[in-house]
Amino acid sequence: MDQVALIVVRAVESGASTTKGIIDATGLSRLKVDRALNALEKQKLVFRESQGSWALGIPEAPTVRECGSCTLCCKVLEVTDVGKPVNQACKHILAGGGCEIYQQRPRQCRSFSCTWLQGHLDDDWFPEKSGMVPHFGLDAFNVQVDLDCPDRWREEPYFSKLCELSLDGLRVGGRRRYATLVIVGSDRYLLLGRTIVPDPTLFGTAFVPVTRDTFRYWKARSLEHLQRLNDRVMEIQRIQQEFGSCAIPDDDDPHPPYRPALLELSKNLRLVS
Ligand code: SF4
Ligand code: SF4
Structure with missing residues (x-):
């Protein structure tokens, strides 16, 4: 893509x-x-x-559990075909669980299954209990949080699991597989391990690890800006390999050549000699 x-x-x-x-x-x-x-x-x-x-058009994924009494996705997700906005219960939800137009429900509903239903998360994550609907999109693992418990994702055992999933999405084979996004009403948070990036842009976020599970990041304002940020990240990593460390600059508007400025900053901080 x-x-x-x-x-x-x-x-x-x-x-x-x-x-x-x-x-x-x-x-x-x-x-x-x-x-x-x-x-x-x-x-x-x-x-x-x-x-x-x-x-x-997320490909339908096999499910290993049953929704039971849960109807949380019918509340927190938008379903345009039945005129249902986000975070508003669908008028077709049946008392006790289920859908009154199940046989005629829109494609968006038919193709949706949350990550818990697919069997990828343990029972703590049953959406009716956790207040969160985790689901894979094309480019992201999304966690849509019920506004009745907007901070639930920051609590344990959820936050540690989200960090683990985030690191898994970032690191497999050295290439990013998916981003981990938490959505709370109009607020969005990108997780880079234990680092929370508020309001990530659609253009992407460049990042370098600071510890095993925390990161320094820069949010891109355009595709060209993302390219420059990523080019500088690559130069930081080359210097780290060569000298064992590299200063991580604060500014978010780098211009090539990146190496001289990074080496100068690293010398000032006595990270390279
Ligand atoms: S959130 Fe998951 S478990 Fe709950 S109704 Fe939707 S698909 Fe089923
Ligand atoms: S139409 Fe049925 S399946 Fe779709 S959101 Fe409404 S209650 Fe849920």
């Missing part, structure tokens, strides 16, 4: 469900957004719903 398509996916995942909403959220031109949506639609990664809005 190219960078523009990735940004469009992130925008849809963040709640931009119309083409105009995606343009407003990303700052991309209509041409780029239309092209990305057409390509993603052909790959069946997004689909157009009956009201003309867009939704992610």
Whole structure:
């Protein structure tokens, strides 16, 4: 998936469900957004719903549990086809659990299963009990938190598990597999291990490890900015390999060449000689 398509996916995942909403959220031109949506639609990664809005086409995953009395996803997620906004209980929820239009429920509902239902998390994470709906998107592991318990994700055993999942998403094979995002109403938090990044941008976040599970990060304001931030991160890592350490700068607007400034800063901090 190219960078523009990735940004469009992130925008849809963040709640931009119309083409105009995606343009407003990303700052991309209509041409780029239309092209990305057409390509993603052909790959069946997004689909157009009956009201003309867009939704992610997550491949259906096998489930190993049953929802039982839980209906939390029918409350916290947006379902445009039944006119249901986020964090508002769907009018079709049955008392005691279940859906009164189960056979006719929209595609968005049919294709959804949370990570607990798929068997990837233990029983502490049963959504009705935890107050969180964890689910995998195309690019992210999302945890949608019920506004009745907005800080639950910061509590144990949840926070440590989220940190573990975040590190797993960041490090496999040296390539990032997925980002870990916590969504609480209009607030979004990206987790980099135990480091919490508030309001991550759709363009991405560059980061370097400071300890085993904490990170220094810089939020990108455009694709070009992300490229420069990532180029500097690579230079930091090259210097670390060469000298054993490298100063980590505070500024978030680097310009090449990165090496001289990094070496100078490291010398000042006596990290390299
Ligand atoms: S949140 Fe998970 S367990 Fe609860 S109803 Fe939705 S899919 Fe089922
Ligand atoms: S239509 Fe049914 S499955 Fe879909 S959100 Fe409403 S209650 Fe849940």
